[in-house]
Amino acid sequence: METSPIAALDPARLPAGISSRILPGVNGLSVHLLEAGQKGRRCVLLLHGFPELAFSWRHVMPALADAGFHVVAPDLRGYGRTTGWDDDYDGDLGAFRMLNYVKDMLALVRALGLASVHAVVGHDYGSPVAANCALIRPDVFRSVVLMSAPYGGPPALKSGDAPVATPQVPGDIHAGLAALERPRKHYQWYYSTRAANADMMGCAQGLRDFLRAYYHHKSADWTANAPYPLAGWTAAELAKMPTYYIMDLARTMPETVAPEMPSPAAIAANRWLDEEALGTYVAEYTRTGFQGGLQCYRAGTSGLSARDLQVFAGRAIEVPAAFIAGRSDWGVHQKPGDFERMQGGACARLEAVHLVDGAGHWVQQEQAARVAQLLTEFVTRRR
Numbered sequence: 001m002e003t004s005p006i007a008a009l010d011p012a013r014l015p016a017g018i019s020s021r022i023l024p025g026v027n028g029l030s031v032h033l034l035e036a037g038q039k040g041r042r043c044v045l046l047l048h049g050f051p052e053l054a055f056s057w058r059h060v061m062p063a064l065a066d067a068g069f070h071v072v073a074p075d076l077r078g079y080g081r082t083t084g085w086d087d088d089y090d091g092d093l094g095a096f097r098m099l100n101y102v103k104d105m106l107a108l109v110r111a112l113g114l115a116s117v118h119a120v121v122g123h124d125y126g127s128p129v130a131a132n133c134a135l136i137r138p139d140v141f142r143s144v145v146l147m148s149a150p151y152g153g154p155p156a157l158k159s160g161d162a163p164v165a166t167p168q169v170p171g172d173i174h175a176g177l178a179a180l181e182r183p184r185k186h187y188q189w190y191y192s193t194r195a196a197n198a199d200m201m202g203c204a205q206g207l208r209d210f211l212r213a214y215y216h217h218k219s220a221d222w223t224a225n226a227p228y229p230l231a232g233w234t235a236a237e238l239a240k241m242p243t244y245y246i247m248d249l250a251r252t253m254p255e256t257v258a259p260e261m262p263s264p265a266a267i268a269a270n271r272w273l274d275e276e277a278l279g280t281y282v283a284e285y286t287r288t289g290f291q292g293g294l295q296c297y298r299a300g301t302s303g304l305s306a307r308d309l310q311v312f313a314g315r316a317i318e319v320p321a322a323f324i325a326g327r328s329d330w331g332v333h334q335k336p337g338d339f340e341r342m343q344g345g346a347c348a349r350l351e352a353v354h355l356v357d358g359a360g361h362w363v364q365q366e367q368a369a370r371v372a373q374l375l376t377e378f379v380t381r382r383r
Helices: 061-066 098-111 126-136 173-178 187-191 196-201 207-217 253-260 264-269 275-288 291-301 304-312 338-346 368-379
Strands: 019-026 029-036 043-047 070-074 119-123 144-147 184-186 246-248 321-326 350-356
Touching: 019 098, 029 061, 029 098, 043 098, 043 126, 061 070, 061 368, 098 126, 098 291, 098 304, 119 126, 119 368, 126 144, 126 304, 144 368, 173 184, 184 187, 187 246, 187 253, 187 291, 196 207, 196 253, 196 291, 207 253, 207 275, 246 253, 291 304, 321 368, 338 350, 350 368
Parallel strands: 043 070, 043 119, 119 144, 144 321, 321 350
Antiparallel strands: 019 029, 029 070, 184 246
């Protein structure tokens, strides 16, 4: 990862009312932030996922600011214009474990001069970061909204040298997927391979077309996205999901999404990710690569993050919580049972569950106005 100073994002790329700056001294990072609203007001912290950026919140932030909040969206460790992290595959993977992401957010709150934030909101990988922030430091993260990735609770405590197995990953699923009549593999374990970053950065279709197809494939625009609950963590059940989650064994991710590249007419008609906005993602990932974001998958699939989190086994999130996802988002069901566990007690004060029509995985981009409305309703409920 580059260590030389980097400028804030060009304001011409951002909607009116959103500014960009670099905040140094945050758990070893210089964090790139997008901000909206008046400093000194109650803060709402927005955490993005993969492969997104703080930029993914650009159409939600103004509404929250207009509702009277100071809105902060950082590029997380491993992403965008935040620097101070190592993109070496053989580097310190521990820096990307879940507890260190929580520490990043705690340090960010302190660097902003705050004792607490009114709400932390996380999408995709930002959802478990937000969930664990609320679980571990409810005094700092006073409410939480999880988006696209339900929270099923911390991993069970294991004794002695017993391997860590979360409720979602009992036993060796990989042999079962590979033995299917149509051999398959799980995308998170593919993303954990040494080859994944090079596969995406050097793909035949080029980075722009790869990202366009990837975002399209997981959105409501890909009309075959019609998710439903799966019976359990078995190869046969997981294989019911689209190939962006359960990939063909011999294919890379760019090869997986290439057949789903939208037509020029569909691209021209896209209102949630036009070519200019896509260009921001392309420019940022061209500069950084994907390895920083992929490290969090490696910390998960290796069990590193789960071993840390066992100390919270049996504990629920006690602060007010809500869940928002696209109705066409398979992410709701990709870890069978998590959606149900979240509603059954993992979030003890779950106030609302919203499945948004006309949205797939990128809900805060695909249906920004509706998400902004739901977030505003949640955060203004407690003055």
